Amino acid sequence: MFKDITLGQYFPVDSPVHRLDPRTKIILLIMYIVMVFIVKDLWVFALVIGFMLFMTAMSRVPLSYVIKAIKPMKWLLPIMFLLNLFMVRTGTELFSWKFITITTGGVRQALFIVLRLVALVSGASLLTLTTTPVSLTEGLERLLSPLKIVRFPVHELAMMMTIALRFIPTLLEEADKIMKAQLARGADLENGNIFKRAKAMLPILIPLFVNSFRRADELALAMESRCYHGGEGRTRLRVLKFSRGDLAALLIMAAMLTAVILLQRFLPFDHQIAAFVKGLLGVGK
Amino acid sequence: MPIVIEKLTHTYQNGSVNAFTALKDISLTISDGEFVGLIGHTGSGKSTLIQMLNGLMQPTEGRVTVDGFDMNDKKQRAKGRALVGMVFQYPDHQLFDETVYKDISFGPKNMKLNEEEIDKRVREAMRLVGLDFDEFAEKSPFELSGGEKRRTALAGIIAMYPKYLVLDEPMAGLDPAGRRAVLEMIDDFRRQLGCAVIMVSHSMDDIARSAEKVVVLRKGEIFRCGTPQEIFSLSDELREMGLEPPFAARMAGELRRRGMDLPKDIYTNEALVKALAEIKGGAHV
The missing domain is CATH 3.40.50.300 (P-loop containing nucleotide triphosphate hydrolases)
Known part of the structure; x- marks a missing residue:
């Protein structure tokens, strides 16, 4: 029953985005997040979303995959929208009935919260869709390597991440087997109250833990027998290379970020949004 | 049925x-x-x-x-x-309890049998798989050898009759x-x-x-x-499928090819020995 879960949702095609250095992609994502947070204007936000769609098109990942990443938020988004709509009371009043009051500020805030969340999650998922987990941790390791000066164990952290990602499918498969073995011995996992059910999980969790420790031990031995001794002096099979494409991508993103900042500074469209919302609701004319 | x-x-x-x-x-x-x-x-x-x-x-x-x-x-x-x-194939997927005794009694307990019946069955199952009750009952299943673990796992199922x-x-x-x-x-x-x-x-x-x-x-x-x-007389088909026919069947086949008059239905060592003894006896008398 666990086999259907897919993790590390890498989408294997060849595209300019896939070919980018993972370090570049992580920096791009950080810049993108900054951009999403500083946007205070709906029209500029349309520009950001447009940029996001452009990147998706470049990556040759079907848009439906990016949308799939937003799906788990199908309850969170409406709740966030409604909470902000009713709770925020700034700007002019649009609608009032008993204790419910909707203001222009509320509409704005609600719209922005939803758009921001969607933009953030789809941007982050584009990174994992176009980057293999291994090269992602590799990129992270290289980006964090300056921290080695303060003796932060960057390599060890990255290696742990890689191993953890590698063993997720193995653990799921094993959990499935253990579950079946205990079900065959008449274990009842579905009935009873919450305490009973928690206790019924023990026969599954204990073998899972014991086997994980044993496996960790074996893995450590296997790594040591191949002369692994930490990150010091370790060379790489694939050396990350900063290419012209990376530079171009970073420049485009920097230009985008500057454009967004300048547009906001010199072209305040705020009053237009208010008018748009009022027109939409047909009030306040 | x-x-x-x-x-x-x-x-x-x-x-x-x-x-x-x-x-x-x-x-x-x-x-x-x-x-x-x-x-x-x-x-x-x-x-x-x-x-x-x-x-x-x-x-x-x-x-x-x-x-x-x-x-x-x-x-x-x-x-x-x-x-x-x-x-199941791996006893590590089912052993979980503190002692061998408790682990074997997991199945019978799930069948809601009374204490007395459970005790009787655990002893019987341990006897059948050849685990000495006094020596193993209070041992942890995790300190057993591979063969002993398999016996314990088997006993856990046997005890459910x-x-x-x-x-x-x-x-x-x-x-x-x-x-x-x-x-x-x-x-x-x-x-x-x-x-x-x-x-x-x-x-x-x-x-x-x-x-x-x-x-x-x-x-x-x-x-x-x-x-x-019926099955083991199909040596050639089995071998084509990548399966190895029993030793006696292979041996008899080889001897037949070399001109020895052996019946086609030999697939156990005992039958092969018997057939060979008959031929040898016949030749000498």
């Missing part, structure tokens, strides 16, 4: 691009007290088939009835499952002495508990020893089903 398998078909990830049909239109009856050997190449659907026998998996089409209980029906499944004891005992490669990873011991144990249970045995194995020699019926699976379909004589 028997286990009846009717037109069983199973497709993993049905409907997706990765759809894989593991079983195709399997029909089979396993009678009371019968010893069935199930052989097939890796990926031939053996494991999928045996998991269907006690309702750990539900087929996409067709059904399994155990003594009249329909394993596709959620309510009847629990009753049918209690009749089918299932021993199954009417059908399903064994998934019970000899995998054991030394020759261990293999013989396990095979003898299985014969013992059958004699003492009168249960039917369904044994999956790669080793034709193990199956040739005690099976009454042999089922050969190929790519999810029943390739042949019959008595050991």
